[in-house]
Amino acid sequence: xxxxxxxxxxxxxxxxxxxxxxxxxxxxxxxxxxxxxxxxxxxxxxxxxxxxxxxxxxxxxxxxxxxxxxxxxxxxxxxxxxxxxxxxxxxxxxxxxxxxxxxxxxxxxxxxxxxxxxxxxxxxxxxxxxxxxxxxxxxxxxxxxxxxxxxxxxxxxxxxxxxxxxxxxxxxxxxxxxxxxxxxxxxxxxxxxxxxxxxxxxxxxxxxxxxxxxxxxxxxxxxxxxxxxxxxxxxxxxxxxxxxxxxxxxxxxxxxxxxxxxxxxxxxxxxxxxxxxxxxxxxxxxxxxxxxxxxxxxxxxxxxxxxxxxxxxxxxxxxxxxxxxxxxxxxxxxxxxxxxxxxxxxxxxxxxxxxxxxxxxxxxxxxxxxxxxxxxxxxxxxxxxxxxxxxxxxxxxxxxxxxxxxxxxxxxxxxxxxxxxxxxxxxxxxxxxxxxxxxxxxxxxxxxxxxxxxxxxxxxxxxxxxxxxxxxxxxxxxxxxxxxxxxxxxxxxxxxxx
Amino acid sequence: xxxxxxxxxxxxxxxxxxxxxxxxxxxxxxxxxxxxxxxxxxxxxxxxxxxxxxxxxxxxxxxxxxxxxxxxxxxxxxxxxxxxxxxxxxxxxxxxxxxxxxxxxxxxxxxxxxxxxxxxxxxxxxxxxxxxxxxxxxxxxxxxxxxxxxxxxxxxxxxxxxxxxxxxxxxxxxxxxxxxxxxxxxxxxxxxxxxxxxxxxxxxxxxxxxxxxxxxxxxxxxxxxxxxxxxxxxxxxxxxxxxxxxxxxxxxxxxxxxxxxxxxxxxxxxxxxxxxxxxxxxxxxxxxxxxxxxxxxxxxxxxxxxxxxxxxxxxxxxxxxxxxxxxxxxxxxxxxxxxxxxxxxxxxxxxxxxxxxxxxxxxxxxxxxxxxxxxxxxxxxxxxxxxxxxxxxxxxxxxxxxxxxxxxxxxxxxxxxxxxxxxxxxxxxxxxxxxxxxxxxxxxxxxxxxxxxxxxxxxxxxxxxxxxxxxxxxxxxxxxxxxxxxxxxxxxxxxxxx
Numbered sequence: 001x002x003x004x005x006x007x008x009x010x011x012x013x014x015x016x017x018x019x020x021x022x023x024x025x026x027x028x029x030x031x032x033x034x035x036x037x038x039x040x041x042x043x044x045x046x047x048x049x050x051x052x053x054x055x056x057x058x059x060x061x062x063x064x065x066x067x068x069x070x071x072x073x074x075x076x077x078x079x080x081x082x083x084x085x086x087x088x089x090x091x092x093x094x095x096x097x098x099x100x101x102x103x104x105x106x107x108x109x110x111x112x113x114x115x116x117x118x119x120x121x122x123x124x125x126x127x128x129x130x131x132x133x134x135x136x137x138x139x140x141x142x143x144x145x146x147x148x149x150x151x152x153x154x155x156x157x158x159x160x161x162x163x164x165x166x167x168x169x170x171x172x173x174x175x176x177x178x179x180x181x182x183x184x185x186x187x188x189x190x191x192x193x194x195x196x197x198x199x200x201x202x203x204x205x206x207x208x209x210x211x212x213x214x215x216x217x218x219x220x221x222x223x224x225x226x227x228x229x230x231x232x233x234x235x236x237x238x239x240x241x242x243x244x245x246x247x248x249x250x251x252x253x254x255x256x257x258x259x260x261x262x263x264x265x266x267x268x269x270x271x272x273x274x275x276x277x278x279x280x281x282x283x284x285x286x287x288x289x290x291x292x293x294x295x296x297x298x299x300x301x302x303x304x305x306x307x308x309x310x311x312x313x314x315x316x317x318x319x320x321x322x323x324x325x326x327x328x329x330x331x332x333x334x335x336x337x338x339x340x341x342x343x344x345x346x347x348x349x350x351x352x353x354x355x356x357x358x359x360x361x362x363x364x365x366x367x368x369x370x371x372x373x374x375x376x377x378x379x380x381x382x383x384x385x386x387x388x389x390x391x392x393x394x395x396x397x398x399x400x401x402x403x404x405x406x407x408x409x410x411x412x413x414x415x416x417x418x419x420x421x422x423x424x425x426x427x428x429x430x431x432x433x434x435x436x437x438x439x440x441x442x443x444x445x446x447x448x449x450x451x452x453x454x455x456x457x458x459x460x461x462x463x464x465x466x467x468x469x470x471x472x473x474x475x476x477x478x479x480x481x482x483x484x485x486x487x488x489x490x491x492x493x494x495x496x497x498x
Numbered sequence: 499x500x501x502x503x504x505x506x507x508x509x510x511x512x513x514x515x516x517x518x519x520x521x522x523x524x525x526x527x528x529x530x531x532x533x534x535x536x537x538x539x540x541x542x543x544x545x546x547x548x549x550x551x552x553x554x555x556x557x558x559x560x561x562x563x564x565x566x567x568x569x570x571x572x573x574x575x576x577x578x579x580x581x582x583x584x585x586x587x588x589x590x591x592x593x594x595x596x597x598x599x600x601x602x603x604x605x606x607x608x609x610x611x612x613x614x615x616x617x618x619x620x621x622x623x624x625x626x627x628x629x630x631x632x633x634x635x636x637x638x639x640x641x642x643x644x645x646x647x648x649x650x651x652x653x654x655x656x657x658x659x660x661x662x663x664x665x666x667x668x669x670x671x672x673x674x675x676x677x678x679x680x681x682x683x684x685x686x687x688x689x690x691x692x693x694x695x696x697x698x699x700x701x702x703x704x705x706x707x708x709x710x711x712x713x714x715x716x717x718x719x720x721x722x723x724x725x726x727x728x729x730x731x732x733x734x735x736x737x738x739x740x741x742x743x744x745x746x747x748x749x750x751x752x753x754x755x756x757x758x759x760x761x762x763x764x765x766x767x768x769x770x771x772x773x774x775x776x777x778x779x780x781x782x783x784x785x786x787x788x789x790x791x792x793x794x795x796x797x798x799x800x801x802x803x804x805x806x807x808x809x810x811x812x813x814x815x816x817x818x819x820x821x822x823x824x825x826x827x828x829x830x831x832x833x834x835x836x837x838x839x840x841x842x843x844x845x846x847x848x849x850x851x852x853x854x855x856x857x858x859x860x861x862x863x864x865x866x867x868x869x870x871x872x873x874x875x876x877x878x879x880x881x882x883x884x885x886x887x888x889x890x891x892x893x894x895x896x897x898x899x900x901x902x903x904x905x906x907x908x909x910x911x912x913x914x915x916x917x918x919x920x921x922x923x924x925x926x927x928x929x930x931x932x933x934x935x936x937x938x939x940x941x942x943x944x945x946x947x948x949x950x951x952x953x954x955x956x957x958x959x960x961x962x963x964x965x966x967x968x969x970x971x972x973x974x975x976x977x978x979x980x981x982x983x984x985x986x987x988x989x990x991x992x993x994x995x996x
Binding site for chain 2: 025028029032035036059062063066067068069070071072075076078079080083084085109178179180181182183284285288291292295317321324325328329330331333334336338343359367432433435436
């Protein structure tokens with residue numbers, strides 16, 4: 001038996017005007033209550049995505065909803081083709097930017113399905129074959145939606161659908177009246193001509209992105225009253241979700257975890273300490289190399305994200321300044337990461353890092369980074385185990401998206417010994433001009449030395465990927481460490497530029 | 499006697515290495531203290547702008563400073579040519595975006611002088627003549643700097659300069675060594691060939707943008723030690739400024755203030771109330787007109803900023819929804835303005851509005867706006883008189899910058915009578931589905947009715963400009979008001995598209 005098409009399985013529900021007038025006040029009442037609760041509790045945000053086949057009533061439904069809700073707590077977003085700034089970042093960047101803070105609702109016209117639909121549309125001629133690009137686009141979305149849900153976002157995905165006859169009748173009616181003709185776009189007419197192919201594409205997208213944590217709701221768009229109430233009810237369900245879905249079962253100890261014991265965090269460079277004269281000479285030479293690489297024509301197609309992690313006083317700031325000294329001031333930004341602000345805490349974990357991604361031809365250098373989740377937040381129990389444990393996979397996916405977008409990701413663990421750290425703390429305490437570097441937290445972190453080392457080993461074992469490898473830098477000798485960092489960074493860029 | 503050129507009046511100060519090593523720790527010590535105070539007090543931000551003639555040591559000085567300060571509280575910004583997103587907004591937009599919050603320092607390489615220098619460079623051939631475009635660019639900057647200072651930003655403007663021989667010697671030395679050659683850009687070489695012309699341009703810019711509240715400090719860049727200490731001292735002075743400059747003397751009652759008594763805030767439309775049938779027909783027709791205008795090819799060169807002000811329950815939300823129903827969801831954003839967040843309070847007043855400006859071809863509709871300063875903040879004494887009094891001129895300048903950038907600014911005052919407002923409050927109280935519209939503040943505001951009306955009259959008299967006129971809408975009949983708004987908006991857009 002051939003599979004039935006989407007328009008053949010629509011609910012076919014109709015409402016009389018009277019039924020609608022009876023049901024609406026109750027729904028609106030509950031929506032307002034739920035919206036109020038959402039704002040009061042500040043424990044989650046709601047993202048509703050509305051897709052639809054043309055003329056199924058997508059805009060009408062959203063406008064209707066807006067009339068019911070408190071407009072101060074809802075924002076509606078539509079997306080055009082990407083602008084220059086968006087093009088220069090990974091495809092999901094512009095959606096990350098508008099993730100609402102806890103307490104608020106965002107309604108997205110198509111949202112991240114926009115690019116997926118275009119991509120699927122292009123691949124349609126290939127019939128059934130799913131090119132790798134499309135598969136990755138689906139994976140990115142599945143992973144994004146799982147992460148949002150885990151991070152406290154209620155996700156509501158609604159697809160409006162109508163049968164081909166209904167679509168045609170609606171478009172014809174709008175078109176025949178000169179006061180409503182503007183409502184039918186060229187794009188609508190093009191898609192309508194191709195109803196069955198479009199429908200198949202939509203079906204495959206819905207199927208590919210269906211997940212227990214992020215299910216689709218197909219709503220029959222034939223009856224205006226029915227579809228409005230139905231979408232309203234879906235939103236209400238999203239608002240009323242009591243808590244996060246149960247965590248996935250803890251992963252079995254992976255190969256990577258076993259490998260962690262083999263990660264070596266040497267702090268002592270092999271060979272002698274680098275003498276000042278040799279250092280100056282090599283520094284100048286390496287900075288020149290980096291400067292020239294960053295001015296190559298091909299560099300404009302890439303960007304660099306450099307990540308510095310390491311114990312306090314491991315020399316991150318000094319190493320970073322040796323890099324930036326080689327760069328044009330307009331070409332880089334250094335982003336120091338400390339405890340998140342309230343605004344950042346109200347968003348999914350990775351949100352604040354997405355915000356700082358560089359445009360093409362530029363550097364963002366993170367002085368500490370998203371790895372805080374599996375370092376300080378793990379060691380000091382600032383995040384529940386379920387959250388930092390899933391972070392490894394989320395981070396790998398994040399960095400993969402960077403790499404797919406030709407961003408060169410370079411990660412450095414500056415490894416100092418416990419004795420050297422103590423010596424540097426002492427020096428800071430003695431030197432008043434380094435007082436901004438002294439923090440009681442640093443001493444506290446030092447107490448957890450072994451746990452940090454273990455966390456760092458796990459981190460490196462689980463996130464040392466081909467697209468974003470770690471460089472462990474023996475950092476007891478600052479000069480040595482700085483030269484190693486510069487050389488590794490220049491090597492990575494050179495390889496990427498080919 | 500001919501006027502002496504800038505390089506002829508440089509201080510010529512030199513420091514021995516010993517003098518430097520003696521002076522530096524004291525300066526750094528005070529800088530760290532001042533930075534700490536700045537963060538603790540949270541009462542002001544610091545913006546330092548560093549300009550310079552090529553090879554005067556601009557980058558070197560900034561790098562040096564960065565080594566002295568606590569990097570967590572400073573951000574350095576360089577600016578390239580404008581990207582797509584920046585091009586679509588008024589020229590100062592990208593600088594507004596990075597104004598630091600109170601407690602922080604931003605160091606800007608050239609900052610808003612970048613475009614001014616380009617503009618002045620282009621006009622150089624005209625010798626002495628100052629084209630109107632350049633004059634406006636200077637005015638914009640003078641006004642911006644005054645406003646920043648009044649709004650609690652310490653502004654430090656430093657210009658580094660060297661004589662032509664020094665410049666040449668430095669560029670030659672860098673160029674002759676292959677490990678440092680990359681430090682000399684093509685642009686540097688071009689500018690160096692033209693030393694005297696460039697110097698004259700810089701002189702004229704410095705002179706034109708010198709103000710008591712925002713003075714320039716010319717620093718001799720010849721000696722590396724001297725210039726670093728000197729710039730550090732300027733920053734220190736900016737950090738240590740105790741309080742805001744004295745307010746300008748209150749303006750004498752202007753013609754506009756007298757005219758305020760003549761502003762009529764009629765709430766009753768002339769003629770009969772609009773009947774439902776007539777309303778539906780006209781609404782459809784006006785929405786169609788607006789939709790077609792917004793889809794015209796020429797519209798892509800413009801953008802629309804629509805502002806809605808009016809007493810509570812005057813029908814702002816309803817009027818806005820009648821506009822957005824005619825627009826593509828990807829084409830507009832509705833921004834409801836309420837009390838500023840802590841993040842917004844930490845910035846100059848207009849900051850949060852600049853943030854929401856639409857790209858070309860788009861609408862931003864403000865449900866309440868920057869006029870809050872001269873309405874609620876004046877009436878409820880939330881802003882000191884000196885602040886709301888200067889706001890009229892600042893707002894006119896802001897809107898002028900929008901208009902200069904082909905943004906169509908449409909402002910609506912929805913005028914309800916006191917009796918009609920009471921009737922609507924009553925309806926809201928009776929209808930639980932309008933409960934999100936009921937706010938104890940609304941009743942409080944109602945008590946200040948006459949003061950609001952006076953504030954609205956003053957506002958209209960002082961900010962009803964040719965480039966951003968007010969439309970006073972008689973709003974006791976909602977249908978009438980909505981049709982008037984739609985028609986006025988469509989008229990303004992039509993005129994602008996020509």
